Amino acid sequence: MANIRITKQFSFETGHALFGYDGKCRNVHGHSYKLSVTVIGTPIADSNHVKFGMVIDFTDLKRIVKEEIVDLFDHATVFNQNTPHVELADELKSRGHHVILVPYQPTSENMVIDFAEKIKLRLPENISLHSLRLQETETSFAEWYACDN
Template identity: 80%
Template structure:
């Protein structure tokens, strides 16, 4: 049986700030992120299985990514919990804003690593995460490939 890659795309809005950065991104700002999730596996060959012919049902992949990433990060502001932004984060939380504190600098590079770990933990054992592409702007994105992280 052939290995097949399938991809599902997601969109979400997230704000962040990069503490210690020497450019504009040190200020709180946001992006309209586009996340492409590609998994690899063999299509189900059991003709009695309702998912016959699928690597994974797109709706099952959507459920994983929505629950662990999109629903968590959409319209949130992300700060590194080890920076002075913690004071701003507390103020925003106290005013009812959705704030996420992470243990990394919230760059696209680090976010895509975090997302890969979250998705891999939820995939069925016979499906592997092949790659992620997190697009921050029309011209800028970070990619994660399983083959680079063996």
């Protein structure tokens, strides 16, 4: 049977700052991110299976991505844990803000790599992550493809 790609799209609001950057993005700011998650697999051929004809139930894919990415990053502020932004992060946390410290510079490029690793660990054995597209603005996005990695 043929391999089929299934894509589910998500959106979330996240703030970040790029420590050491030589432009405006060194300041704390936010984006309305759009994440497209594409998986690949063979549709279930067993006509007695409740998910007959599906590669993966969109609801199952949604649950995985929401738990691993959207619920964590939505309305959070992300900082590199190895920068002086840690002091700002501590201050924000003390005031009840949702802050995430990551072991990388929180660019779209690095975030999409992080997201790919998290999603791959949760997919059923017969389904592979094909690609991710993380859109930061209307005209800017980063993409991750399994075939490139």
